[in-house]
Amino acid sequence: MKLHISCKESVDYINKKEEAKISFWQQVQLWNHLAICSLCKRFAKQNKTLTELFKKSETSSSVQFTEEEKSNIIHTLTITEE
């Protein structure tokens, strides 16, 4: 078993770790990689921030039904058989 993993693998482990889907050995490999790789360390930090923001996702969309669209739906309903 190799101790050193690539950045690509480390990113994969970081994502899986979020759902606690990595083994103890993979965890060790990841710690080892993050100790020597500043880019992946930065990625891990950034990923944590993003994940937290994703979880609190708010839609920033201001899309609304227009009055016309609303009356179209109402019309469709009134002519639809129950």
Added chain:
Amino acid sequence: MFDKKHEHLATEWVNNYSGILLGFAISRLKDEHLAKDLVQETFIAAWKNITQYNGEASVKTWLTTILKNKIIDHYRKAATRLTDSLLEHEATQSIFFDDANHWAKGYYPQDLSINANNFAEKKEFYSILTQCRKRLKAIQDAVFSLKYVDGMTSEKICKELNISSSNYWVLIHRAKVQLRGCIETKWLNP
């Protein structure tokens, strides 16, 4: 056929619930037109099955459940086209890493320093996220939405979409890598 009582109920439904339902759909679908269509379909389906409404749940909950099912159906359709989209995305994925699977030059992760407690920054972030999600493949956005918006576990998502666990990881991984890249660019170079 014109029925005043029915028209009154239909108006009440649409006025009271169309906004809430549209908000629900839009945070789960990147296509706004599709979101509107699904809300309309939800009203029609509910109307047709009004006799099945048992009055136990609130009308809002009942309508939301119907809408939720319609969204999942849409996700499933995207999941059936999975094999193609996975192959197609192989190319864009690999640009982040070089031949040694090290971060490629020009794609190094940057410090984002987003302050989630700052209202304006938060608003800006979610506006960027909405734009960046539009660039995802439908199936990637489906997985992203189930995981983060609905907080489902990977097992549940695989079951709902009938995809393998390895496909799930590839999808969520790529969705995140792509989103991160897009958010980083827009956040640092507005």
